[in-house]
Amino acid sequence: MHEVVIAGIGQTAVGEKWDISLREMAFYALEIGINDAGGLRPQALYLANMLGPALAHQSHMGTLVADFAGLQGIEAFSVEAAGATGGVALRQAYLAVGSGAVDTAIVVGVEKMSDQTVSNVGAAEATLTDSDYEAEQGLTPTGQAALLMRRYIYEYDPPEYAFGGFPVLAHKNGAANKFAMFQKAIRPELYQRAGMVSEPLNMFDVAPAADGAAAVILTRPELLPKQFAHPLVRISGSSVVVDTLALHDRPDPLVFNAARLSAARALEMAGKTKHQIDLFELFDAYSIYAALTLEAVGYAQPGTGWQLTEDGRLELDGELPIMTFGGLKARGNPGGATGLYQAVEAVLQLRGDAGGNQVKNAQTALIQALGGPASTAASHVLESIS
Amino acid sequence: MDIPRHWRLRKQRYGLVGEVCESCNAKVFPPRDICPECGKEAKTLYTFSGHGEVYSYTTVFDAPAGFDETAPYTVAMIKLDEGPLVTAQLTDLENRKVEIGMPVEMVTRKLRNATDERGLLVYGYKFRPVMN
Ligand SMILES: [Zn+2]
Numbered sequence: 479m480h481e482v483v484i485a486g487i488g489q490t491a492v493g494e495k496w497d498i499s500l501r502e503m504a505f506y507a508l509e510i511g512i513n514d515a516g517g518l519r520p521q522a523l524y525l526a527n528m529l530g531p532a533l534a535h536q537s538h539m540g541t542l543v544a545d546f547a548g549l550q551g552i553e554a555f556s557v558e559a560a561g562a563t564g565g566v567a568l569r570q571a572y573l574a575v576g577s578g579a580v581d582t583a584i585v586v587g588v589e590k591m592s593d594q595t596v597s598n599v600g601a602a603e604a605t606l607t608d609s610d611y612e613a614e615q616g617l618t619p620t621g622q623a624a625l626l627m628r629r630y631i632y633e634y635d636p637p638e639y640a641f642g643g644f645p646v647l648a649h650k651n652g653a654a655n656k657f658a659m660f661q662k663a664i665r666p667e668l669y670q671r672a673g674m675v676s677e678p679l680n681m682f683d684v685a686p687a688a689d690g691a692a693a694v695i696l697t698r699p700e701l702l703p704k705q706f707a708h709p710l711v712r713i714s715g716s717s718v719v720v721d722t723l724a725l726h727d728r729p730d731p732l733v734f735n736a737a738r739l740s741a742a743r744a745l746e747m748a749g750k751t752k753h754q755i756d757l758f759e760l761f762d763a764y765s766i767y768a769a770l771t772l773e774a775v776g777y778a779q780p781g782t783g784w785q786l787t788e789d790g791r792l793e794l795d796g797e798l799p800i801m802t803f804g805g806l807k808a809r810g811n812p813g814g815a816t817g818l819y820q821a822v823e824a825v826l827q828l829r830g831d832a833g834g835n836q837v838k839n840a841q842t843a844l845i846q847a848l849g850g851p852a853s854t855a856a857s858h859v860l861e862s863i864s
Numbered sequence: 865m866d867i868p869r870h871w872r873l874r875k876q877r878y879g880l881v882g883e884v885c886e887s888c889n890a891k892v893f894p895p896r897d898i899c900p901e902c903g904k905e906a907k908t909l910y911t912f913s914g915h916g917e918v919y920s921y922t923t924v925f926d927a928p929a930g931f932d933e934t935a936p937y938t939v940a941m942i943k944l945d946e947g948p949l950v951t952a953q954l955t956d957l958e959n960r961k962v963e964i965g966m967p968v969e970m971v972t973r974k975l976r977n978a979t980d981e982r983g984l985l986v987y988g989y990k991f992r993p994v995m996n
Binding site: 595596597598600601603604608610611612613614615616617618620621624625626628629632674675676677678679724725726727728731 | 869873894896900919920921922923924925926927928929930931932934937939940941948949950951952953964975976986988
């Protein structure tokens with residue numbers, strides 16, 4: 479594989495964006511990314527979108543976005559792997575550029591979750607589970623997370639509100655991120671008083687579905703001018719792993735095996751251990767998933783992932799900063815774009831451009847996007863090139 | 865909606881019919897043709913007893929379209945006596961408090977809203993507390 483660097487990044491503010499269309503939002507992120515890359519023109523566009531066919535009645539979105547951006551004549555198509563979509567699309571671009579088949583590729587993630595009613599969004603999201611055997615029983619992705627949290631509590635008996643540390647940290651970090659959906663810290667009491675969504679999950683255990691678009695541009699370093707406008711970030715590890723689609727098909731549903739394997743393979747490829755990671759953008763679609771991910775990747779023993787939120791260990795100046803720009807909970811969870819927001823945020827950290835969210839001396843980042851309860855896991859290791 | 869899809873699943877849905885692996889005797893539900901225990905082919909039909917216990921459960925308040933008329937409802941993972949886990953709604957709970965480990969048995973009930981836009985009724989397995 480050739481060395482692959484991220485030459486440009488772009489993101490739009492996450493939230494409910496009724497005044498802007500899917501294609502416009504994608505184009506904004508793409509345009510910011512291309513400008514950030516000094517006007518580098520991609521030969522391929524990989525479009526990350528999770529539910530456009532169901533929620534925007536639009537398939538064929540790679541072509542839609544490339545066309546709208548005036549990029550007719552290049553290669554383009556869309557990629558889908560539920561919540562892992564953005565990470566899987568990033569890997570697609572990494573493989574294309576790393577193999578030498580494509581000089582410069584852009585990955586654009588875009589999602590519009592706010593145009594439809596809650597019950598229509600719920601029905602669309604339910605198709606991300608096993609339709610015949612989970613969705614047909616009325617199960618949704620949020621229901622899956624609730625089943626896991628209930629079982630976790632039964633098996634490990636953590637204290638009440640054990641998972642509250644994750645949303646409290648997410649909101650604290652989101653406060654300084656001007657692209658975040660929620661830019662306000664919350665007090666633990668707010669978590670403790672929050673209404674139930676799907677017992678035992680409360681509304682602060684669930685990252686909000688949102689609109690948003692983000693883009694990254696990948697190329698080989700020798701194709702860039704010597705004096706480039708900003709530091710480059712190398713993709714040194716990349717892995718996508720799948721588990722069973724349905725939760726009930728696993729010998730132990732509390733083990734996120736794909737998250738474990740994909741992080742381990744990406745780290746091995748980068749020649750790093752998990753303790754050499756300066757920050758970890760994990761997939762906190764639900765607070766229980768943050769705990770299960772920390773356990774799967776090996777930062778905590780089974781049943782103890784929630785304990786890491788104590789004593790500031792996961793904060794920006796802690797031993798393992800996570801969700802450094804607010805994570806899915808505070809930044810918002812724009813479906814197929816989420817994995818690209820994680821990449822953009824990690825690049826800002828590694829460039830030293832993270833402002834009030836900066837992790838000091840950040841050199842190496844791990845990012846991981848999950849599709850469903852880690853039915854798919856996409857992990858990347860990013861490193862600053864000094 | 866999807867009439868052939870529901871018709872194809874009638875055996876699994878009404879009778880909890882899965883498979884048994886001829887190599888290692890593992891019972892498989894939902895059917896998947898490749899044994900999850902030994903990786904060999906598993907195509908011999910096997911009818912489950914319909915007995916098991918609650919492995920985990922939750923109550924869904926914000927139901928997706930198609931299920932909203934029946935919300936709130938309780939959906940669970942059931943550990944079947946023969947081994948596999950299955951996702952299913954709990955029914956006939958009346959005022960019983962659900963608990964992990966509670967014994968349950970299969971019954972056949974309507975799965976979705978009374979009718980969808982084409983008048984199709986979808987029936988399938990749910991589980992209820994074992995009456996003693
Ligand atoms: Zn077998």
